[in-house]
Amino acid sequence: MNLSRLLRRLALSLLFVAGTALADEPVKVVYQFSEGFAQASRGLRNIANHLETDPGAKIVVVALGPGIDFLLDGAKDKNGLDYQIPISDLALRDVEFRVCNVTLRSRRIDPARLDPDAKVVPSGVAEIARLQYREHFAYIKP
Numbered sequence: 001m002n003l004s005r006l007l008r009r010l011a012l013s014l015l016f017v018a019g020t021a022l023a024d025e026p027v028k029v030v031y032q033f034s035e036g037f038a039q040a041s042r043g044l045r046n047i048a049n050h051l052e053t054d055p056g057a058k059i060v061v062v063a064l065g066p067g068i069d070f071l072l073d074g075a076k077d078k079n080g081l082d083y084q085i086p087i088s089d090l091a092l093r094d095v096e097f098r099v100c101n102v103t104l105r106s107r108r109i110d111p112a113r114l115d116p117d118a119k120v121v122p123s124g125v126a127e128i129a130r131l132q133y134r135e136h137f138a139y140i141k142p
Contacts, residue, residue: 028058030128030137033067040070041077043142044086051093059090060131064100064124071099071115084115091117100124 029050033043040063047059063071070083077083087097097118104111104120111120121127131137 026056026058027054028131028135028137029060030131030139031059031061032124032128032139032141033061033063033070034065034124034141036066036069037075037077039067039142040083044070044083044090046140046142047090047095048086051090051095055093058094058137060096060098060137062098062100062121062124062127062131063118064103067124068099068103068109068114071097071118072109073113073115087115087117098124098127100127 031043031047033040043061047061050057050059069075070077071087075083091097097115098121099111099114099118100123101111101120102123103109114120128139132139
């Protein structure tokens with residue numbers, strides 16, 4: 001066997017091994033919520049569906065601007081249902097909710113008004129960039 005053919009086979013074998021190793025890693029996805037209640041309802045439904053088909057997925061929701069409103073105390077969807085229920089259900093499935101502190105400050109919202117499952121991060125945009133670049137999260141904006 002010539003050296004060129006041997007190197008090609010070795011390269012293909014390494015790609016196969018690398019691909020197999022990656023297949024064992026959970027899919028990591030950041031969902032951006034920045035458009036208010038309609039997007040939040042749609043996005044929460046997307047996440048529940050996502051976890052039904054890929055229960056091992058690592059999902060982080062980053063909320064900024066009007067996208068934080070569903071995480072405020074007493075927030076209800078268009079049917080009058082409390083958002084706290086689907087948030088708690090998803091948090092029990094290890095979905096993380098992160099809220100932009102820049103938004104909280106600019107809108108003068110007390111962080112105490114946030115759902116207990118939400119965590120404040122310095123900047124929503126910077127958090128999305130960090131997750132994508134440093135932690136290799138896929139990006140979805142429902």
